Amino acid sequence: MAKVSSQDLGTEPIGKLLIKQAVPAAIGILVMSLNILVDTIFVGNWIGSTAIAAINVVLPVSFFIAALGMAIGVGGSSIISRALGADNKLKALKTFGNQLSLTFLFTITFAVFGVYFVDTLIPAFGGKGNIFEPAKIYYEIILYGVPVLGFVMLGNNVIRAEGKPKFAMYAMLIPSVGNLVLDYVFINVLDYGMAGAAWATTGSYIVAFLFIFWYFLSVNSELKINLSHFGFNKAIVSEIGSLGFVTLARQAVVSVTFLLVNNALYDFGGETSVTTYAIIGRLSMFALFPVFGITQGFIPIAGFNFGAKKYNRVKEVIYTAIKYATILGTLVFIGLMFFPEVITKWFTTDVHVIRETPSNMRWTFAAVPILALQLIGAAYFQAVGKALPALLLTLTRQAIFFIPLMYILPLYLGEFGIWLSFPIADLLSTLVTAYFLYREVNLNLNSKTTV
Template identity: 70%
Template sequence: MSKISSSQLGSEPIGSLLIKQAVPASIGILVMSLNIVVDTIFVGQWIGAVAIAAINVVLPVSFFIGALGMAIGIGGSSIISRALGAGDKGKALRTFGNQLSLTLLFSVSFVLMGLYFVDTLVPSFGGKGAIFEPAKVYYKIVLYGVPFLALCMMGNTVIRAEGKPKFAMYAMMIPSVGNLIMDYLFIYILDWGMAGAAWATSISYVLCFGYVLYFFLSKHSELKLKLPHLLLQLSLVREIGALGFVTLARQAVVSIIYLLVNNILFNLGGESSVAVYAIIGRMLMFALFPVLGVTQGFLPIAGYNYGAHHYERVRETINTSIKYASLLATIVFLLIFIFPETIVKVFTSDVIVVENTPNAMRWVFAATPIIALQLIGAAYFQAIGKAIPALLLTLSRQGFFFIPLVLLLPRFYGENGVWISFAIADVLSTIVTGYFLNKEIKKDLVTNFR
């Protein structure tokens, strides 16, 4: 993988360029996902199945605050990619400075509120019964490191917008490897239990922040900030907010889904059902890493070429990305359907969890081969700066379809109704996204190219 400058996003062949962008993104997501999966395995094997459920309860809160950084990062990076494509480096610098200020302001504020309302938030997200105490221990410690996570997520997207995917990959790999080493030390050697798992996670966020800071201070970055760039500019804040709200809304919906599903499953089957969902949640993060990598690689290429008015290259980027991602998603689908029992036994030996997870996992991943269209389609509108359709399409899968389904179907089908809801929501949202993406391509890219 050779070094990519931002200008090469508008000149290199799309196929090879997408590979150069997507492979490092995929590797970074893989390592980060493996970190989460192995962390869950360590906790499950060394502490117990209830500990897995406890971590799953905490995830919505820490993910939401971390997602603030990702939202600000992706919203601003769309602007940066288009600004670099149009040759406006000044706007790119002002945007990055505003991203940094916004991330610090919001992440620290939400962490303070999260710590203040700890005894309310943990039970509301499913931390009840035997899950409450270990969840509270994990929650409080992890929250200290979440502002660093927010800064890392923001910085990582800017690194990609500069056309430096390998550095973005390293930023994801370093804390993941560090977390696994500290998991072994804190949980297995020092026997710190849930506190050990939490400290390993928080320290890993600090490691990530250290590397991202190094990148922007080094010669590798084109964006060298000065103090005036940090001053918030209303027009930029609005644009960052409009585009970033798409990502933030998606993550907020994810947090709501965790809240709903954890509580529904706890009421239907207790702690073991929450543990089943925790394992499936880890597999959703891990197994789809190549598809998410293609989506991450797609964003800066589409944004840069749209800003440079290279509309035929934008169309080619869409088609190539969907083709690559669909192929990878199909491979993931086959592996999940063939080996679900083997996968579950890696996480835990709990008999009830091992018996109930395979069928649930098959339903959750049933529509995987077609989700590439939904992910790339929603990402396209975000890449070109069209916030409202990006928001609506992003929310269609988990918000507009899944939440009503998961509130309704369990009343008729019990726990199976929860798992079936995932597949139906994937199919419906893909159909809707495909329709609007095709309409947008005909209206915008084809017309402009002619």
């Protein structure tokens, strides 16, 4: 098999290259999403619907700590892609070494604090009443594996920055399949309940880490670092921080949103409404996996060609990615609008949840066809190292629009106002992104000399 090089990102036809990068990413996201869905189905059917709500309560905390690794991975990978495009191998190596040092420092620190404040955090995130005890069991075990997950998220992004989408896909497939196997063993066979679900997830993180560790030691990676690369470089750490903060802010806002929505829904509809939101939340990554795959495939191509000053190729990949992702998003939208009842019954037999979920699912995903432009636009600015607009566009959807809407609309519409806030926030954030992206292409990319 021919050796895949990062230089392919600057030479292959854009349409072919985007598919080559996006398909493995989409498959990885699909399998990971299926893992989350099937995991939720297993938990709902083998433990109970309250267990679904308990896991959803824990997600904000574990997501935030894992997001530290993702943020450092995405921020550093933008630097690595542009450095490889500019043929600056030393900067790429130093960046990777600094990423590893930062991930170790931050994930361990936050995991320790997460364990210490367990009894405060779980109720704050909606773990009240019958949800508290199963949530606490799940939370404490999951935190043991979250630092490992941080390294997995870091490694996955760096592998993609090297232009190796198949290996990045494998890094997502292995833990997903492993989690399902361990779910069956720990929950169904050994009857460990919530503890079994948590250990299955933690075990899958460890398996993924071992694969990524092997990848960087093998001949597959171009980034062969030594001890000198681990020492912090102020300029590189600053750039990783500014770009990584975009991802971290996005994940932090996701965590805050879970917290706010869980509590608001609990006040309106109790455990049933929280479970409904848990099902819809699990479904979102699965439903949008083709769009996320295009976005993931787009990032290293845009970053590499921007670093190589091939601005015509940057424009081409922007337009191509938006076109492909919009088409796929529309197909997803059609499926969700027609089959929400069938989808809900995959997760639970609770008649109250089955009655409440379908209409809320339709409203939550009502703006999916236009979401591609918002995702690609925000990803572009991060890929080319423009942290401020990337941060602004990342925050528009949930922090700037959704959170205020979910407080204002329920004053007039009750619980329905929370669900209506999702499509309105999607629409407004897409309009803002379209403006910034149009301005960037016309004022910057069109005015630069192509190579």
